[in-house]
Amino acid sequence: MRLLNHRGQIMSNNWVTEQYLPSGSAIGLRIHSRLHAETTPYQTIEIYDTTDWGHLMIIDGCMMVSDRDNFFYHEMMTHPALFTHPSPHNVAIIGGGDCGTLREVLRHPEIHQVVQIEIDERVTRLAEEYFPTLCEANTDPRAKLLFTDGIAWMREAEPASLDVIIVDSTDPVGPAEGLFNESFYRSCYAALSPGGILVQQSESPLAHVELIQTMHAAMRQAGFGARVTLPFPQPCYPTGWWSCTLARKGDAGLTQFREDEAAMRTFATQYYNPAIHHAALCQPEFLRLALQD
Amino acid sequence: MRLLNHRGQIMSNNWVTEQYLPSGSAIGLRIHSRLHAETTPYQTIEIYDTTDWGHLMIIDGCMMVSDRDNFFYHEMMTHPALFTHPSPHNVAIIGGGDCGTLREVLRHPEIHQVVQIEIDERVTRLAEEYFPTLCEANTDPRAKLLFTDGIAWMREAEPASLDVIIVDSTDPVGPAEGLFNESFYRSCYAALSPGGILVQQSESPLAHVELIQTMHAAMRQAGFGARVTLPFPQPCYPTGWWSCTLARKGDAGLTQFREDEAAMRTFATQYYNPAIHHAALCQPEFLRLALQD
Incomplete structure (x- = not known):
């Protein structure tokens, strides 16, 4: 589990991408669909179904956990x-x-x-x-x-x-x-x-x-x-x-x-x-x- | 040095991204500009100036070498x-x-x-x-x-x-x-x-x-x-x-x-x-x- 606020998140053409601004690098995973999204008192949580990494949890735009890795x-x-x-x-x-x-x-x-x-x-x-x-x-x-x-x-x-x-x-x-x-x-x-x-x-x-x-x-x-x-x-x-x-x-x-x-x-x-x-x-x-x- | 044809390359909003289709994952680097591009008898070679990784060489859409890593x-x-x-x-x-x-x-x-x-x-x-x-x-x-x-x-x-x-x-x-x-x-x-x-x-x-x-x-x-x-x-x-x-x-x-x-x-x-x-x-x-x- 990890999170950092100063990042951006981009979703386009069935890819979800986390841009990590402090290092000027980004990681993306290809997805089938977004399964869930909600905002709690603490943060925004999203769940995606990816093509190769199983389920993926993203919190406030940052990748937290995938089934595969x-x-x-x-x-x-x-x-x-x-x-x-x-x-x-x-x-x-x-x-x-x-x-x-x-x-x-x-x-x-x-x-x-x-x-x-x-x-x-x-x-x-x-x-x-x-x-x-x-x-x-x-x-x-x-x-x-x-x-x-x-x-x-x-x-x-x-x-x-x-x-x-x-x-x-x-x-x-x-x-x-x-x-x-x-x-x-x-x-x-x-x-x-x-x-x-x-x-x-x-x-x-x-x-x-x-x-x-x-x-x-x-x-x-x-x-x-x-x-x-x-x-x-x-x-x-x-x-x-x-x-x-x-x-x-x-x-x-x-x-x-x-x-x-x-x-x-x-x-x-x-x-x-x-x-x-x-x-x-x-x-x-x-x-x-x-x-x- | 490495290369694989079956990938896509996306450049948008000053990020250059290599999508590696076999694993459904992508890596992007933030750039200032593209410094050079040419097509040789063997391949297409591009050089970018990145914000955090120095110069970057991309061949046929695949990241080959950056100064930083x-x-x-x-x-x-x-x-x-x-x-x-x-x-x-x-x-x-x-x-x-x-x-x-x-x-x-x-x-x-x-x-x-x-x-x-x-x-x-x-x-x-x-x-x-x-x-x-x-x-x-x-x-x-x-x-x-x-x-x-x-x-x-x-x-x-x-x-x-x-x-x-x-x-x-x-x-x-x-x-x-x-x-x-x-x-x-x-x-x-x-x-x-x-x-x-x-x-x-x-x-x-x-x-x-x-x-x-x-x-x-x-x-x-x-x-x-x-x-x-x-x-x-x-x-x-x-x-x-x-x-x-x-x-x-x-x-x-x-x-x-x-x-x-x-x-x-x-x-x-x-x-x-x-x-x-x-x-x-x-x-x-x-x-x-x-x-x-």
Whole structure:
């Protein structure tokens, strides 16, 4: 899930196109038809039926999730962190209304409870209707879906109560801006148990290096002992290349993970495997230079 | 360099967009103006000045090279193969008219000679004019630029005379189709010295899995003892994710490389480094399953 206001959206000749103005680039998908459109108190949500990418959700003109390529994002937002933590029992997801991240988290048998805090209930209700496979774990008894403000929820979370926090948010402008600063990271830090891991979607490594640098600095200021940015392909997001950033409370670091258990995982993946986990930890040269402490 | 005929190109409101019909997806870049257009005996070539990606070359409606993102492609088409070969002295490039691959090859001090065989001289002449940094090694005394048919050239190449062959071609339709089959691979195999490496651009891992499978099978049939596909980001190509496939003559394999020398390299890179080399060898789960022998 991601969103940025300063974009345009063009629909013509059966193509829907998102123009991402900050990088002067655009991505389009060919469609059969628009299936749904509504304006909620928070945003405008559209659902399209595409020719090659299944269903597509667009929020305020920005591509959020398609059937065909969401596996990159949802697998990388979850499995690296969950296989790095030795015993991830309690997880919170901030945002994540399409429920794809929730589904991936619940594939891990160690999970006791996942609380998902999404501000706009309509995103989830539309996902249930148009992306049923992403929502197939919503009725899992370990899942708890809340529809309220994630920043306030995190501020009031019980200290040291969470093993992993996943910020599956829109882009850092407008309502989500408060999810990308030191104040929010301090709330997360307090809510995490020792060795706990914060995961945040961190935009395009090519288009948003400065944002990633700022994020690392704020996470360090908030007390996180280790931070690493994992790039991965994401064809329907600007530049086709995206990332998540992990930050860990304590000194355990983020380079070791339960590799044998990742190799023996009992669920299917399309992108993630232990080799890809190692690969994602490798930094492109320009990013390595940009993130040198 | 890549090309596929069955696409459309749209230019409107100062955006130039390539619609890639086989995957129902499109990529657009915002432009200031079109700087040049001409039709050669082989194709139509256009040069644009973009707002955020520098100069952009489009051939027959397909984005070929931009100033901003060509480093992914050119570095990955060259450095993994050249650091895998123990002593790459003699290299041939088939296609590669923008000369970016040639420049990266010539960064390696072990090189004695590089022959580039591009069928359309106008591509290189326009690259010299509009992409001067890509062409800065064209006058290197180790470089030899030929403008002729690469398939015929390879058929007549002296046996065992080349250490690395890089097929920096357009997509496998039309004139370049003959660069993607067993017959051409047999010519390459014969021209390679023992332990020699063939590199071929191999399209999008997401959109072209079947092509990559076919390519691996043909390379195996042609005698290559090892084959591996390396994915990398490429924002201006369809799906934003691309790959090259390496094949090696003999039993030395493709997983070991001169890692210390790659780490101590005397030239700057933007994407490649030894960690990224290891990362690129890691196969996404769906690709690993698709390429199991």
